[in-house]
């Protein structure tokens with residue numbers, strides 16, 4: 001009875017922080033400092049040996065504070081807290097989701113390499129894969145949620161040994177299509193050789209860190225746009241990578257030399273956000289159940305894309321049961337008509353805001369075809385169901401009856 005493993009939400013206020021090192025302050029202060037004073041030259045030498053990988057850490061030796069591009073208490077404590085949700089060995093926080101994603105791709109891909117990636121991915125990720133990486137001789141090959149293991153393997157049949165990374169975003173934005181992570185792991189294993197492991201990386205922004213834990217389904221790395229649920233207040237931009245130590249050492253090292261870590265102020269804001277992560281996300285998901293029910297029965301709505309109403313027995317439903325703890329708080333729908341009707345709806349909202357981004361306390365609405373996904377080719381948009389009549393909603397923490405009232409009156413205006 002005298003020890004207990006606390007739930008992550010119970011640890012978000014205190015874990016990893018020692019008040020006695022900060023004048024007893026109950027909250028971790030903002031360590032707005034570029035560098036840290038060593039007690040002695042010997043200590044400085046020892047810190048550098050570990051930081052630059054010249055020797056392993058001794059048992060119980062903590063990585064000493066050196067310089068804020070390498071480490072800073074606001075980032076280090078935040079990283080330890082983030083690890084708890086995904087049960088990751090290590091975490092590194094970045095100045096944006098895109099810097100987390102691009103750093104992983106740059107670390108695990110070299111000229112001549114191939115990356116298999118799920119389609120659709122976030123617009124910025126799509127741009128990086130299709131416009132930036134080809135300049136370095138790296139090729140991305142996309143696959144959809146309907147494809148089987150055999151089909152994925154046949155996509156790279158003649159160049160198997162060049163595949164180094166499988167990158168998956170699930171659920172897909174904005175259609176909520178689910179990708180089977182165990183299938184991705186099997187494909188990675190089939191393509192791995194004794195001296196070359198194919199790494200599986202999952203963008204868990206839509207569901208994490210509460211509702212999906214990709215590391216438990218075979219992923220090696222998880223990436224987040226912490227701008228979304230983790231930050232949760234639409235007041236910061238940040239990213240994170242989590243995973244096994246073996247891979248995280250590489251990610252962290254490249255971060256040190258690209259210098260794209262988050263600053264202490266962002267780290268502090270994210271710690272503030274983590275304290276309410278579970279209550280926010282839980283409320284958002286429960287509001288979304290009510291919004292989905294309302295949309296399902298509305299005569300001006302043609303189709304609803306929501307993980308809570310997948311058909312039992314379907315492959316998508318099987319993946320849902322295996323991989324997710326919640327249907328989440330993202331919901332899209334096809335309005336009857338086209339762009340004109342969708343715009344009329346968006347322009348008529350009174351409580352919800354017309355803005356891209358997601359996962360925040362306030363509800364947001366947007367038009368993927370002309371906004372977040374306007375960069376996706378017309379062909380791919382059609383293939384993936386991103387039409388002119390599609391509207392995407394991110395449900396916040398307002399009273400659900402007010403959200404429904406707003407959607408109702410905006411639909412009334414169409």
Ligand SMILES: *Cc1c(COP(=O)(O)O)cnc(C)c1O
Pocket residue numbers: 096097098099122124125169173203205206224225226227228237238239
């Ligand atoms: C927003 C987002 C990103 C990019 O994150 P930033 O913090 O804006 O750089 C990546 N993936 C997904 C799924 C996102 O929603």
